Amino acid sequence: xxPRACECTVLFDGGCNLCNASVRFIIRHDxxxxxxxxxxxxxxxAQFHEAKFAKSLLLxxxxxxxxxxxxxxxxxxxxxxxxxxxxxxxxxxKPLRDFAYDYxxxxxxxxxxxxxxxxxxxxDHASRFRG
Numbered sequence: 001x002x003p004r005a006c007e008c009t010v011l012f013d014g015g016c017n018l019c020n021a022s023v024r025f026i027i028r029h030d031x032x033x034x035x036x037x038x039x040x041x042x043x044x045x046a047q048f049h050e051a052k053f054a055k056s057l058l059l060x061x062x063x064x065x066x067x068x069x070x071x072x073x074x075x076x077x078x079x080x081x082x083x084x085x086x087x088x089x090x091x092x093x094k095p096l097r098d099f100a101y102d103y104x105x106x107x108x109x110x111x112x113x114x115x116x117x118x119x120x121x122x123x124d125h126a127s128r129f130r131g
Contacts, residue, residue, distance in 0.1 A: 008035050008059060008075075009038060009044075010026060010035050010036070010057065010060075011038055011054065011057065012040065013056050014039030015115050019057060021112070031080050032080075033128060035075070035078070036130055037128055040054055050067060058071055059074055068097070068101040068105075070094065
């Protein structure tokens with residue numbers, strides 16, 4: 001599948017083990033290949049102003065850029081299986097959702113570790129990664 005066929009792009013911190021695990025999780029639960037991926041450090045991400053300030057994950061849907069808990073929940077809504085139910089948490093006020101997101105983001109290297117390399121896609125999924 002070519003990246004152009006993907007509806008959304010997830011920008012992620014390539015050195016973050018939690019972010020890399022999240023990318024692998026999304027790929028496993030996205031059989032329709034709706035998502036493509038690029039690290040925040042990539043040339044692709046550089047075209048988005050928000051990517052300069054992001055610390056962990058952004059979601060690009062068409063011309064819209066979503067960050068923090070909103071990005072995570074919008075991703076979950078498009079996944080296969082019961083993961084889409086997580087979208088119900090959109091009713092929680094954004095400041096409260098983002099507080100929880102920011103807490104995890106702030107401590108993610110301490111809890112999950114940091115890597116010097118970005119997730120390496122399998123040949124089956126390489127076309128979903130943007131440079």
